[in-house]
Amino acid sequence: MSLSGKSDKESKASAVSIPKTLLGGAEHLMKEKGFDSISEYVLSRLREDISRYEADQLTEYITPVELEYIKQRLKSLGYL
Amino acid sequence: MVSRVHGGKLVNQVATSNRLNVLLGEVNELPMVELSYESAVDVESIAHGVYSPLEGFMNNEAYRSVLDEMRLPNDLPWTIPIVLDVSREAVKDVKAGDTIALSAPGNVPLAVMHVEDIYGFDKQEYSEKVFRTTDPKHPGVARVHQLKDLLIGGQIEMFKDVENPFEHYTLSPAETRVLFKEKGWRTIVGFQTRNAPHIGHEYIQKSALAFIDGVFVNPVIGRKKQGDFKDEVIVEAYKSLIDNYYQKDTAVMSILRYEMKYAGPREAILHAIIRKNFGCTHFAVGRDHAGVGNYYGPYDAQEIFKEFPDLGVTPVFFREFFYCKRCVTIVNERICPHTGQDRVGFSGTKMRDMIVQGLRPPSEIMRPEVADAILKFKNPFVE
Numbered sequence A: 001m002s003l004s005g006k007s008d009k010e011s012k013a014s015a016v017s018i019p020k021t022l023l024g025g026a027e028h029l030m031k032e033k034g035f036d037s038i039s040e041y042v043l044s045r046l047r048e049d050i051s052r053y054e055a056d057q058l059t060e061y062i063t064p065v066e067l068e069y070i071k072q073r074l075k076s077l078g079y080l
Numbered sequence B: 001m002v003s004r005v006h007g008g009k010l011v012n013q014v015a016t017s018n019r020l021n022v023l024l025g026e027v028n029e030l031p032m033v034e035l036s037y038e039s040a041v042d043v044e045s046i047a048h049g050v051y052s053p054l055e056g057f058m059n060n061e062a063y064r065s066v067l068d069e070m071r072l073p074n075d076l077p078w079t080i081p082i083v084l085d086v087s088r089e090a091v092k093d094v095k096a097g098d099t100i101a102l103s104a105p106g107n108v109p110l111a112v113m114h115v116e117d118i119y120g121f122d123k124q125e126y127s128e129k130v131f132r133t134t135d136p137k138h139p140g141v142a143r144v145h146q147l148k149d150l151l152i153g154g155q156i157e158m159f160k161d162v163e164n165p166f167e168h169y170t171l172s173p174a175e176t177r178v179l180f181k182e183k184g185w186r187t188i189v190g191f192q193t194r195n196a197p198h199i200g201h202e203y204i205q206k207s208a209l210a211f212i213d214g215v216f217v218n219p220v221i222g223r224k225k226q227g228d229f230k231d232e233v234i235v236e237a238y239k240s241l242i243d244n245y246y247q248k249d250t251a252v253m254s255i256l257r258y259e260m261k262y263a264g265p266r267e268a269i270l271h272a273i274i275r276k277n278f279g280c281t282h283f284a285v286g287r288d289h290a291g292v293g294n295y296y297g298p299y300d301a302q303e304i305f306k307e308f309p310d311l312g313v314t315p316v317f318f319r320e321f322f323y324c325k326r327c328v329t330i331v332n333e334r335i336c337p338h339t340g341q342d343r344v345g346f347s348g349t350k351m352r353d354m355i356v357q358g359l360r361p362p363s364e365i366m367r368p369e370v371a372d373a374i375l376k377f378k379n380p381f382v383e
């Protein structure tokens, strides 16, 4: 099943397939947690995880030169 | 995959290249305020992003918000004010909008501050809200009463690190984030400590390692109470524990220069935020975390996490471990049905008495290698 959900931008951007075997559980959880649709539920979980974890974004605050310098220091101190 | 930085952006207020030269050129012309060693270390922590998203010492708005709401004005969880105290005399010619120099003790300039405001504060109110007590015998309350009368808020830019006897064991959040990533850890549990490790600590860490990739042991180094283990003893004892009893690449230790507040629940949240900034996805909270005496209930510091579902770091709660003669192993009250004399607790006093006499505590209490590392020191305790 594709997650067409509401006509918001996210659903237009990309569809997600959920295997039939998971659908029953997903519907149950969605109701249990007070969401109106599976789309809303999945999006909410995704937002939560994205706000929690950094997805390989070290380069956002470390330049390649700094990264090399840090690795060198970690090696010289025996951490790596 | 390390945790996201608190507030989303790792703060870096360390001046480099051109900016460094500008600051070094200006600094001697600026009014200078000399800081305590502890405040100088706070400058360094801010500059390296340990307190992200803070870019400086809190202004009055942030101070009020943290005290009253346990959140920054932008609603991000934050439970203990990070403030800089100054005397009236030191700032008599300073006003909002000025740039001042901040120096470590001995007039060693280390940073500039762009002053946002200078404000008075009520030490009783601070104590009541942060420590839940105004009892002057509480070490945190006593410390607040020693603070000078005014607080000065504003962004800082640092150009010199503070002298650090543990430089080889000090990593910045940028460094630990690279380290965790290089180790391939997807989940990391932060472990706060101010003690040499006994078996109880080891069991907490290893229980967490049953479902988490790596443990980040982060002992607090700094102003201590009489009778506490000396900083160098804690570092050596942990080194010995990790070298002898941990699977390679499951544990990392670096120190945190930080002055304990003994604020129990509120401080547990701050400790978790700091470790989140180092890249931890989880944070271990044991019995009476950051507590002292009988000021807090044994699990108050776990309860408070309920108020912060948006903290962005998952607390892992532990009951205290002990040795049970009938279980013949280390257990805690959740898994051992026995009581009373069967249970041998990790009494700090008992361990201390043995160490003072030059004796190794029994091996069900402390690893012999750890005991030896401690006993190498002539006097392992703060006098």
Ligand SMILES: [Zn+2]
Pocket (backbone or CB within 6 Å): B324, B325, B326, B327, B328, B331, B336, B337, B338, B342
């Ligand atoms: Zn038992």
